[in-house]
Amino acid sequence: xxxxxxxxxxxxxxxxxxxxxxxxxxxxxxxxxxxxxxxxxxxxxxxxxxxxxxxxxxxxxxxxxxxxxxxxxxxxxxxxxxxxxxxxxxxxxxxxxxxxxxxxxxxxxxxxxxxxxxxxxxxxxxxxxxxxxxxxxxxxxxxxxxxxxxxxxxxxxxxxxxxxxxxxxxxxxxxxxxxxxxxxxxxxxxxxxxxxxxxxxxxxxxxxxxxxxxxxxxxxxxxxxxxxxxxxxxxxxxxxxxxxxxxxxxxxxxxxxxxxxxxxxxxxxxxxxxxxxxxxxxxxxxxxxxxxxxxxxxxxxxxxxxxxxxxxxxxxxxxxxxxxxxxxxxxxxxxxxxxxxxxxxxxxxxxxxxxxxxxxxxxxxxxxxxxxxxxxxxx
Amino acid sequence: xxxxxxxxxxxxxxxxxxxxxxxxxxxxxxxxxxxxxxxxxxxxxxxxxxxxxxxxxxxxxxxxxxxxxxxxxxxxxxxxxxxxxxxxxxxxxxxxxxxxxxxxxxxxxxxxxxxxxxxxxxxxxxxxxxxxxx
Numbered sequence: 001x002x003x004x005x006x007x008x009x010x011x012x013x014x015x016x017x018x019x020x021x022x023x024x025x026x027x028x029x030x031x032x033x034x035x036x037x038x039x040x041x042x043x044x045x046x047x048x049x050x051x052x053x054x055x056x057x058x059x060x061x062x063x064x065x066x067x068x069x070x071x072x073x074x075x076x077x078x079x080x081x082x083x084x085x086x087x088x089x090x091x092x093x094x095x096x097x098x099x100x101x102x103x104x105x106x107x108x109x110x111x112x113x114x115x116x117x118x119x120x121x122x123x124x125x126x127x128x129x130x131x132x133x134x135x136x137x138x139x140x141x142x143x144x145x146x147x148x149x150x151x152x153x154x155x156x157x158x159x160x161x162x163x164x165x166x167x168x169x170x171x172x173x174x175x176x177x178x179x180x181x182x183x184x185x186x187x188x189x190x191x192x193x194x195x196x197x198x199x200x201x202x203x204x205x206x207x208x209x210x211x212x213x214x215x216x217x218x219x220x221x222x223x224x225x226x227x228x229x230x231x232x233x234x235x236x237x238x239x240x241x242x243x244x245x246x247x248x249x250x251x252x253x254x255x256x257x258x259x260x261x262x263x264x265x266x267x268x269x270x271x272x273x274x275x276x277x278x279x280x281x282x283x284x285x286x287x288x289x290x291x292x293x294x295x296x297x298x299x300x301x302x303x304x305x306x307x308x309x310x311x312x313x314x315x316x317x318x319x320x321x322x323x324x325x326x327x328x329x330x331x332x333x334x335x336x337x338x339x340x341x342x343x344x345x346x347x348x349x350x351x352x353x354x355x356x357x358x359x360x361x362x363x364x365x366x367x368x369x370x371x372x373x374x375x376x377x378x379x
Numbered sequence: 380x381x382x383x384x385x386x387x388x389x390x391x392x393x394x395x396x397x398x399x400x401x402x403x404x405x406x407x408x409x410x411x412x413x414x415x416x417x418x419x420x421x422x423x424x425x426x427x428x429x430x431x432x433x434x435x436x437x438x439x440x441x442x443x444x445x446x447x448x449x450x451x452x453x454x455x456x457x458x459x460x461x462x463x464x465x466x467x468x469x470x471x472x473x474x475x476x477x478x479x480x481x482x483x484x485x486x487x488x489x490x491x492x493x494x495x496x497x498x499x500x501x502x503x504x505x506x507x508x509x510x511x512x513x
Contacts, residue, residue, distance in 0.1 A: 121447070124412065125469045127383065128504070129443060129450050129494070137441035138458065145439070145482045190442040190477070235418050238408075238465030242439060242458075364469070 004094040005215045005222035005379065008037025008208035009336045011329070013170050014201040014321040018112035022054045022204070026062030026107035029206035029326075034103070037208035038218045044208075045099055046072040048089040050082030050106035051325035053113045058325075062105055062204075077325075079360025080274065082106060083205060084328025084372040088228045090209045091374075095225070100211050107204035108325035114200055125364040132274065133197060135362060137189035140277035143243040144191065147292040149280065151191050155182035156298050157276040158195045158318055164305060165315020167345040170330075172321050173199055182276075196276040201321025205329035223336045227258035227375035233366035240367060243292075247371040248285030248357065255373040256287075261353065263287035266375070268309065268338060268348050269355040270331035273316040279303075282357055283311055286373070310348050313338060324360070331356035332374065339378040352378045380503040383493060387412055388505050389430075390490045397430035398488070398505060400466065409464045431466065434487045434510055435459035438467060442477045453477070454494045459486050459507050474508025485510040 010032030012025050026049070034041050049059025059073040078085040083106025090104035120126040143149055156179060165174030175181075182195035215222040231251040240246060256262055263286060271286065273279040280294040288309055289297050297303055303311040314320060314334035317327060335354040337343040354376050361369025382388065390396035402409050403417035405425040416423045440457030443450075455472035457480070471494055472480065486507040493502045 124384070124387075128469060128471055129446055129454055129456055130469055131443070131446055133445065134441050134443045134456055137443070138439040138456070141441060141482065142439040187442075187444045189444060192441075236467065239438075239460060239467055 011205035014203035023061040023065035025204035027065040029204040033206035048086035050086035078370040081360035084358040106326040108323035155179035165319025198317040227255035229254035245285030397432040
């Protein structure tokens with residue numbers, strides 16, 4: 001394995017305007033990422049594109065709009081983790097020594113195709129009404145029954161992430177709210193309210209990954225990628241503990257082994273907070289917090305920007321919105337901003353090692369279709 | 380009324396019924412829906428058809444207030460554990476008020492029309508309701 005770095009990273013502001021096509025958003029992110037890296041778009045030898053609902057050839061549409069095609073372009077769908085999967089393929093293309101430069105892009109126009117919750121009616125559980133809100137509500141119920149977590153404590157996660165997003169110019173759902181705003185918002189799936197839930201959104205993000213030689217030649221602000229793990233859920237048999245995330249745990253252990261570090265060395269994390277309870281399950285699954293310990297962390301402010309282990313400094317999915325094919329690279333964007341010291345008002349003091357955890361999908365019988373964990377280090 | 384899907388369950392004339400499961404005699408595992416190969420030995424030669432009628436225990440549940448346009452809201456769903464058989468089944472819940480549901484309560488199987496708005500396609504499905512206290 002060779003060292004690999006993100007040299008250029010960009011994301012569009014996330015929004016809900018269905019009129020902007022994927023190629024327009026994707027090209028914007030690609031142009032900005034390539035410009036920041038100091039690389040000519042014509043010198044990009046390969047592109048990986050994450051997208052879910054855009055149909056065939058989204059990567060080709062994006063690159064055609066950007067103005068250059070002819071290189072290898074591969075489209076990747078892994079539900080809400082599609083972008084981090086594209087990033088992972090671009091990373092390995094460089095880290096395994098095959099390429100000096102590679103581009104990953106993720107893009108989604110979700111509000112033009114979806115008006116409500118995401119559910120796959122071809123899936124047996126989906127056909128019976130087990131949409132994502134229902135799945136997470138049932139995990140929340142079991143976690144609360146097991147560990148005594150309260151709805152007010154879940155609400156504090158939304159308060160925290162919305163506040164972080166308030167300081168992020170790329171986020172659209174930043175707000176300074178209190179827990180009553182969350183608890184008084186309409187119930188989606190008991191015990192989860194509207195403010196416990198992420199928002200369908202549109203947007204794009206792109207990353208230019210380079211090897212060490214290229215990073216030294218071009219200068220700029222490289223951030224090193226030190227781990228990339230991807231796992232799928234195991235067939236649930238016979239009984240999985242829904243108050244703990246086995247897939248997240250397995251992907252994290254693999255990532256820590258690659259990085260040669262433990263969870264205690266991670267300074268901050270972007271985790272896939274599609275619902276408030278998801279942040280609880282993920283932080284514990286990653287081993288950042290002990291099992292059942294999140295209620296205490298929430299109360300003590302450990303996860304706040306100024307806390308000992310800031311979680312979702314960008315505002316997360318709850319604060320930014322969730323264009324499912326772009327979210328994974330938007331998490332990497334925040335890791336780069338924080339590790340370069342460019343995060344402005346939401347800068348975490350002394351951030352050296354950051355983790356991004358992104359996951360997607362849950363066909364019947366699997367805890368998740370895909371879960372990625374990336375770890376990045378300040379250069 | 381047509382079942383939601385073929386091969387999931389059978390209902391007798393008196394309205395009672397059972398889920399269609401299969402069992403690997405080599406590994407001792409049960410499967411619902413039925414599988415073509417056991418997930419432990421990855422062979423199908425020892426798979427035997429069997430049935431499951433319950434009761435089971437409510438592992439977790441929720442009341443869904445927002446869903447696709449076809450669904451009548453709110454509706455109750457949950458996972459039912461069959462500890463002896465080693466199976467967990469996702470199902471719509473019925474026969475009680477939402478506030479009566481409790482993690483760990485005993486649940487029995489019934490067969491009802493799916494909780495859908497009128498779509499012209501009525502479908503029969505298994506559901507679970509709290510067992511009567513004896």
